Amino acid sequence: MSQSINRREVLKSTLAWAGAAVVTGTGKHAFGFTSANSRPRIAAIGTGSRWCQKATGIDGPHGSAPSVRHFGDYVALCDADQARIELAGQLVKDWTGKQADLVKDYRSVIDRDDVDIVHISTPDHWHAKMAIEAMLAGKDVYCEKPMTLTIPEGRQMTEVCRETGRIVQIGTQQRSAANFIRAIAMIRDGRIGKVKKARCNIGSSPTSPELPQVSSPSTLDWNLWLGPAPMVPFRYLAGNNGETKSWSRAHYEFRWWYEYSGGKLTDWGAHHVDIATWALGKTDTGPISVVPEMIKHPVPFKDGYPTDDTRYNTATEFKIRATFADGQEIEICHDGNNGVMFEGTEGRIFANRGRLTGKAAEELEQNPLPDGALEKVYKDRPLVDHFRNFFEAVVNRKEPISDVASHHRALSTCHLAGIAARLGRPIRWDPDQEKILDDAKAQTFVGRESRKGFEIEIS
Numbered sequence: 001m002s003q004s005i006n007r008r009e010v011l012k013s014t015l016a017w018a019g020a021a022v023v024t025g026t027g028k029h030a031f032g033f034t035s036a037n038s039r040p041r042i043a044a045i046g047t048g049s050r051w052c053q054k055a056t057g058i059d060g061p062h063g064s065a066p067s068v069r070h071f072g073d074y075v076a077l078c079d080a081d082q083a084r085i086e087l088a089g090q091l092v093k094d095w096t097g098k099q100a101d102l103v104k105d106y107r108s109v110i111d112r113d114d115v116d117i118v119h120i121s122t123p124d125h126w127h128a129k130m131a132i133e134a135m136l137a138g139k140d141v142y143c144e145k146p147m148t149l150t151i152p153e154g155r156q157m158t159e160v161c162r163e164t165g166r167i168v169q170i171g172t173q174q175r176s177a178a179n180f181i182r183a184i185a186m187i188r189d190g191r192i193g194k195v196k197k198a199r200c201n202i203g204s205s206p207t208s209p210e211l212p213q214v215s216s217p218s219t220l221d222w223n224l225w226l227g228p229a230p231m232v233p234f235r236y237l238a239g240n241n242g243e244t245k246s247w248s249r250a251h252y253e254f255r256w257w258y259e260y261s262g263g264k265l266t267d268w269g270a271h272h273v274d275i276a277t278w279a280l281g282k283t284d285t286g287p288i289s290v291v292p293e294m295i296k297h298p299v300p301f302k303d304g305y306p307t308d309d310t311r312y313n314t315a316t317e318f319k320i321r322a323t324f325a326d327g328q329e330i331e332i333c334h335d336g337n338n339g340v341m342f343e344g345t346e347g348r349i350f351a352n353r354g355r356l357t358g359k360a361a362e363e364l365e366q367n368p369l370p371d372g373a374l375e376k377v378y379k380d381r382p383l384v385d386h387f388r389n390f391f392e393a394v395v396n397r398k399e400p401i402s403d404v405a406s407h408h409r410a411l412s413t414c415h416l417a418g419i420a421a422r423l424g425r426p427i428r429w430d431p432d433q434e435k436i437l438d439d440a441k442a443q444t445f446v447g448r449e450s451r452k453g454f455e456i457e458i459s
Contacts, residue, residue, distance in 0.1 A: 040072035040394065043109035043139075045130055046122035047079045047088035048251060049243060050144050050171075055088040056251070058243055064171065064387070068119060068142070069095055071391040076101040076109040081251070083219040104221060106130055110137045117394065120144060125229045125260045128153035129456045135166040136458070140394050142387075144171040146262070146270035147407050151415050151434060152447040154408035156456060161404045169390035169400040170407045172274045174353070176386035178374075182364075183342065183351040184279045185373040191360040193346030197329040198276035201336035202268035205256055207298040208247040208312040211235035216250075225250060228450035229259050235310065247312070256312035262418045263314025266411065269332060272340050274402075274410040275351070276330045279342060283406035286431030287322035287330070287413055292420040294319040304422040304445060320417040325431075332417055419445040 044065065047055045052063035065074070065088075074092045077100050079085040085102050092100045101109075109115055110133055118134040120127055120143040128148045131141050147170050148154045161168050174180050187195055216222035216234040223231070236248040244252050254260040255267050262269070277283055296317040299308040306313035320332045339352025349358035374383055379401060384392070386401070393400040412434070419442055420427050428437040436443040450456065 040116040040140075040391070041075045041114055042068065042072045042117045042119055043076040043078065043112070043115040044074055044088070044119045044121065045078045045106045045109065046120060046126070046144075047077055047084050048121060051088065051119070051121040052091060053243070054091055055084050056243070057087065060243075064121070064142075064144070065091070065119070067385070067387045071387060072117060073098075074100050074119075075114060076103060076112065078103050078106045078109050080104060080221045080225040081217070081219050083217075104224065107133070110134050110139065115139060117142065123225075123254045123260050124262075124266065125149045126227050128157055129228060129450075129454065131157055131168065132160050132456055132458065135160050135164045135168065138164075138166075140167040142169050142171065142390055145274075145407075146266040146411050146414065147404065148411060148415075149261070150447050151408075151412050153456070154404075154411060155434065156458065158405045158408050160458060165397075167390070167394045167397065167400060168404045169386070169393065170402040170404065171386075172271055172402045172407060173386040174271050174275055175278070175402045176378075176384065176389055177353060178383065179351045179353065179356040180275050180340075181374050181377050181383060182369070183340075183349055183356055183361075184275075184377045185369050186349060186360055186364075187279050187342060187344070188377065189369055189373060191347070191363075192342060192344030192349055192358070195280060195328065195342055195344045197331060197343045198280060199331045199333060199336070199341040199343070200269065200272035200276055201333050201338055201341070202264050202272055203338055204334040205263040205267075205298075205314045205316045206241075206312065207316060208241075208253075208256070209237060209239075210310045211237045211247055211249070212310075220250065222250075226451070228454040230451060232259070232309065253312075256314050258306070258313055258418070258422065261314070262414060263316075264334065265315065265318070265320075265332065265418045265421070266414045268338070269414040269417070270407075270411055273330060273332060273414050274407060275340050276342075277410035277413065278406065279340075280324070280328050280330070282324060282328070283409050285324070286409055286434070287416065287429055288325050288431065289323045289426060289428050290413070290416045290420045291321045291323075291426040292318065292417070292424060293321055295421045295424055297421075301422060301424070303441065304419075315418075315421045318417075318421055320420060322413050322417065330413060332414075415446075 049056045052065040053060035077088045089102045118139045118141050120130050131143050134141050213233040214236050238246050299306045299311050299313050317334045322330045341350045389401050427442050
């Protein structure tokens with residue numbers, strides 16, 4: 001599955017339609033990508049519930065594909081589960097009247113000349129390899145969060161994105177949400193004084209019963225689904241749990257295994273810690289210490305590894321403090337109202353997807369922000385939907401709002417929190433060298449060795 005591609009070839013490539021003009025408007029459709037020869041052609045890799053819940057057999061509203069399809073056309077779909085890809089194929093046919101190509105091997109869509117954009121919605125442990133190979137093949141990328149499974153993967157993605165000039169948007173859609181942008185604009189305007197701390201309340205991770213070893217479903221290629229992760233038996237137990245009505249190592253439930261994700265620390269953490277990092281102006285650096293003040297895991301750990309492989313293993317409850325060189329802090333907690341609390345020398349404000357509260361927020365009606373304050377936060381652009389922001393960036397060849405480099409820095413704090421949680425001890429971090437100091441054992445968790453045949457190769 002490994003693949004080497006010559007960078008010099010990629011650097012010469014540009015999309016023929018990338019110079020098309022974007023038509024501004026308030027409607028939901030197309031925004032300039034209206035004619036057949038100007039609409040980008042998209043390949044989806046991973047068609048689970050984050051792509052579209054209906055592709056999993058759930059008649060639910062969630063997923064990014066229903067929004068993405070207004071800006072481009074899905075011409076190819078890829079998934080390790082044949083049942084899901086067939087449902088996805090029917091959805092695309094219903095949307096467009098045309099049948100998209102259905103494939104299992106993602107390389108076959110990355111290599112296609114008629115694919116402009118790759119939309120990645122796989123489990124976390126696949127993101128970096130697929131995104132890097134897509135960029136090297138001359139494709140722009142929309143990658144669901146969290147961007148990576150490890151810190152070195154983030155450095156690799158940042159380097160490849162910079163050298164290839166591809167446009168990559170990470171699916172941290174809160175960067176395009178008015179409440180969070182307004183909160184950051186208030187902070188920059190000094191409405192709560194100097195910010196001392198951001199507290200990210202991200203919720204707890206679930207536990208599971210003991211999961212028996214069983215055969216994987218006949219429609220699922222378990223070896224391909226695992227990919228870079230170690231080969232392990234498939235485990236599954238039916239029950240009234242979540243959208244899959246089961247506990248397992250796979251679909252949706254992969255989030256609660258350190259082998260494929262980081263639990264809530266990289267699930268909701270990828271959203272709220274990202275906002276906190278952005279608001280504190282720390283998108284080009286990282287913390288110098290990460291302290292796990294309280295950690296609970298659902299299984300025993302030894303030397304940072306779970307000793308029970310039959311149950312979910314990510315931290316269920318936690319309070320972790322990341323401190324930066326200037327003394328500012330990001331606190332990551334499982335309890336409290338989901339959202340981000342910013343504490344300053346002159347007040348506090350709380351932001352989540354539903355509300356923005358605090359005295360400074362209440363005073364906005366009488367004391368509005370300066371003209372252009374929101375646009376300045378939003379990289380000097382008008383606020384738009386997160387998907388529209390990506391497609392406009394693709395057309396204009398400008399950095400999208402959730403770029404690779406800044407998300408790498410925010411997500412590194414989440415990864416470091418996970419390492420500290422697994423080991424149950426503080427770690428010191430050098431954000432310039434991106435290295436854990438004076439703890440050789442902890443440093444071994446910064447990166448992971450990919451399974452043979454699934455390595456990331458950059459020539």
